[in-house]
Amino acid sequence: MKSLLWKDYRNNRLLLIFGFAVCVGPWIIAIVRYIQLSMKGEDVWWGADPWVSTFSVSVGLSLITIAMLGGNAIAAERADRSAEFLAYLPVSRKSILLSKALIAVPTALVIWMVNLVLLFWVTPCIAEGVSAADMVRRPEVREMLGVLAATSILLLGSGWFWSAVLNSHGLATGMSFFVLAVVVLGITGIEYGLGVEGFFTNKTITIVSLVVGIGGYMAGCGYYLRRLEP
Amino acid sequence: MSTPSSNFAIETAGLTKRYGPKQAVNDLSLRIPRGGAFGFIGPNGAGKSTTIKMLMGMTRPSAGEARVLGFDAVGDAVAVKQRVGYVPELHYIYRWMRVGEVIAFCRPLYETWNDRFCAELLKLFELDPNNKVKQLSKGMVAKLALLLAVAHQPELLILDEPTSGLDPVVREEFLDGVLRALCERERTILFSSHSLSDVQRIADTVGLIFEGRLIDHCRTEDLLNGTKRIRAVLADGCTPGSPPEGTIWQRVNHREWVMTVRGYSPSTLEFLRAKYSLSNLEVIDLGLEDVFKDLIKGRKATA
Numbered sequence: 001m002k003s004l005l006w007k008d009y010r011n012n013r014l015l016l017i018f019g020f021a022v023c024v025g026p027w028i029i030a031i032v033r034y035i036q037l038s039m040k041g042e043d044v045w046w047g048a049d050p051w052v053s054t055f056s057v058s059v060g061l062s063l064i065t066i067a068m069l070g071g072n073a074i075a076a077e078r079a080d081r082s083a084e085f086l087a088y089l090p091v092s093r094k095s096i097l098l099s100k101a102l103i104a105v106p107t108a109l110v111i112w113m114v115n116l117v118l119l120f121w122v123t124p125c126i127a128e129g130v131s132a133a134d135m136v137r138r139p140e141v142r143e144m145l146g147v148l149a150a151t152s153i154l155l156l157g158s159g160w161f162w163s164a165v166l167n168s169h170g171l172a173t174g175m176s177f178f179v180l181a182v183v184v185l186g187i188t189g190i191e192y193g194l195g196v197e198g199f200f201t202n203k204t205i206t207i208v209s210l211v212v213g214i215g216g217y218m219a220g221c222g223y224y225l226r227r228l229e230p
Numbered sequence: 231m232s233t234p235s236s237n238f239a240i241e242t243a244g245l246t247k248r249y250g251p252k253q254a255v256n257d258l259s260l261r262i263p264r265g266g267a268f269g270f271i272g273p274n275g276a277g278k279s280t281t282i283k284m285l286m287g288m289t290r291p292s293a294g295e296a297r298v299l300g301f302d303a304v305g306d307a308v309a310v311k312q313r314v315g316y317v318p319e320l321h322y323i324y325r326w327m328r329v330g331e332v333i334a335f336c337r338p339l340y341e342t343w344n345d346r347f348c349a350e351l352l353k354l355f356e357l358d359p360n361n362k363v364k365q366l367s368k369g370m371v372a373k374l375a376l377l378l379a380v381a382h383q384p385e386l387l388i389l390d391e392p393t394s395g396l397d398p399v400v401r402e403e404f405l406d407g408v409l410r411a412l413c414e415r416e417r418t419i420l421f422s423s424h425s426l427s428d429v430q431r432i433a434d435t436v437g438l439i440f441e442g443r444l445i446d447h448c449r450t451e452d453l454l455n456g457t458k459r460i461r462a463v464l465a466d467g468c469t470p471g472s473p474p475e476g477t478i479w480q481r482v483n484h485r486e487w488v489m490t491v492r493g494y495s496p497s498t499l500e501f502l503r504a505k506y507s508l509s510n511l512e513v514i515d516l517g518l519e520d521v522f523k524d525l526i527k528g529r530k531a532t533a
Contacts, residue, residue: 001333010326081322087288088318090311090341214342227288 004091004099015072019065023058027118030054035129041194048135051123052144055115059148062111066152068181069104070159070217071173074224078167093225106216108156112149146167147202150209154180158214161220179216183208236300239264239386239418240285244294247280247442254280256442257294262435264299264385267419269433269450271518273526277442278422279319282390285420286316290374299385312341315379319391321371323363329374330359333381340382348381354407369400376407387419393428401428408432426519430454438522446478450518457521458494462487462502463510471505474498479528485509490516490524 009016025220030050077083120132135141159176166172187205191197240262247255255277260376262268272278283289284296287307296303298310323332329352337343352359355373363371372392379387389408405428423429429436431452436445436453446453457478464470464485465517473480473489476498480489491498499511516524 007324007335011324036369059508081320082324083322084288084318084320085324088286088316089336090308091339092308138469148277228307229288 001095001099002069004095005102008099008103011076012069012072012107015065015068016107017229019062019069019107019111022061022065023114026054026058026061031126048123048130048138048141050137051119051127051130052135052141055119056148058115058118059112059152062115063148063151063155065111066108067155067159067173068169069107070156071163071171071176072169073100073104073160073163074220075163075166075169075172078230079169081202081230091099097221097224104156104160109150112152141201147209150206151180153213154183154209154216155213157216157220159216161216161223164220164224179212180209183212192200192219236297237263238297239270239299240420241297242281242294244283245281245284246293247253247277247284247289248292255284255291258439258442259294260437260444260447262418262420264418265416266434267421267432269429269436269518270420270439271424271429271436271522272439274424276439278439279390281439282316282420282422284387286311286314312382313385313431315382315387317372317375317379317387317389317392318366319394321375323374323378325364326362328360328362329366332363332374332378333359335485336381337377340380342384343413344384347383348377351381351407352379354410355403368406369396372396372400372404373407376404381408382485385417387417389419389421389423393423393425401425403429405411426522427517430518436518438525440526445529446525453521454516454518455494456494457496457516457524458489458499459488459490459514459516459520459524460494460502461510461514462489462506462508465507465509468507474501477528478521479524479531486495489523490528492525505531512519 050169074083077086120135124130124132155176158179162172162175163169166175178216184205187208238261240260242258242260244255245255245258245260258277258281270278270281274516276418280289282290284299285303287303287310290304299312299313299411301309303310304529313462324335327335333348333352337345337348351357355370355377357370357374357377361370363374376392379389387408392408393404404406408421419432421429421432433450435445435448436446436450460474466485466486468485470480470482474491476491476493477489478492479486482488494513502508
């Protein structure tokens with residue numbers, strides 16, 4: 001398991017570096033800008049809004065990383081055919097999957113943890129007039145957190161499924177965004193077709209995304225475990 | 231490490247693989263005893279690689295079963311791979327890894343990995359652990375694949391066209407490595423190759439597969455001793471008729487009648503002399519390559 005984990009870490013190293021840059025980059029820009037304006041004595045960035053926006057930009061961009069983590073998981077090794085080398089080594093499919101999941105899922109969680117810590121702990125420490133409690137109390141923040149978390153799960157889970165099925169990691173990542181578009185457009189399309197715009201709430205989209213994401217992940221695992229070919 | 235008791239390294243019964251309407255392997259029943267080297271030969275697309283992939287648990291049989299060292303090739307795939315060394319025709323070792331990293335990656339996966347033997351092979355094959363796999367030539371990658379296949383001292387070594395595309399010097403070094411692995415301890419080798427001179431050099435027994443079916447399986451020595459090419463020159467006015475029993479291929483060119491006979495004995499010549507008026511009769515010894523070509527040509531002619 002240790003050598004599989006090392007191999008999967010090395011296989012995803014560039015993606016992890018990209019993910020870290022995309023996750024932390026917006027925060028560094030925002031904090032530098034805040035310090036710059038504070039030093040000039042400008043009080044442009046009072047309140048929580050700019051920090052919530054920075055959070056949404058960071059998580060929004062990190063969705064690409066999360067989708068790629070899912071899409072790359074299995075298909076990347078099929079694309080360069082190194083999966084055929086792995087196939088004749090004495091490792092079980094379960095170990096291979098577990099190792100890939102131990103890289104992808106914790107990375108997605110770390111991206112979220114970094115963002116949550118920056119939003120609810122670091123920001124109140126450096127920005128005047130901003131408190132974690134204020135932000136949590138805002139309904140739009142809670143709603144955004146729910147939608148972005150569900151979208152992350154959908155992209156990771158559906159990317160994982162397509163990665164188990166397809167031979168191209170690029171296509172698998174693209175398909176995860178396609179599934180996201182189908183979910184969002186499907187729900188709004190149903191509303192439009194029934195003439196009940198606004199009937200479904202963000203909560204509906206969140207629940208559907210969660211179901212599709214978790215279902216996709218489980219279906220991908222099941223398909224890969226049953227499949228004998230690399 | 232417990233091993234199910236079986237006298238056979240490989241046992242297949244009715245092994246079949248279908249890809250849509252095409253039968254890649256058709257009802258293959260084969261028994262290869264432990265120890266010794268088995269040459270698995272056949273033309274392109276005959277089903278050799280598909281059979282090997284089924285033995286390695288890398289593709290599911292459509293029908294029949296395969297047991298490797300007593301283990302079910304599909305159900306006990308990990309146990310099989312733990313005891314088998316496999317060198318494929320094309321090598322897809324992680325290109326971004328260094329030679330040393332590939333070894334460090336594979337080493338913990340095998341219970342029987344032998345560091346001393348691995349170090350010897352690294353030296354023998356002149357592999358630098360610091361070189362990246364993508365920097366290695368095709369021959370060096372083949373040697374690395376052989377090192378990975380034998381360093382855990384497998385009970386069975388499966389080589390699927392391992393010398394394909396290698397230059398003669400590297401091929402020679404590779405075969406030396408195989409022979410060394412064979413001599414290291416009692417080990418079975420399944421060697422599939424188009425280079426029949428290599429097969430003849432290594433294999434004690436050969437199996438010939440054609441259009442997914444096993445058409446011959448015997449000792450290499452028996453095949454070569456019992457298969458001869460006969461060149462008969464017919465006397466004026468004499469025409470060729472029924473060939474001797476066991477003829478697998480024949481060709482007539484004017485008065486010259488050339489045939490390859492399986493199960494050759496002096497009575498074959500007596501038959502020809504008795505039945506035909508001959509001005510000349512010659513018996514030619516054949517190598518494995520000629521026997522193989524004539525068997526295939528004969529099969530194609532009768533198909």
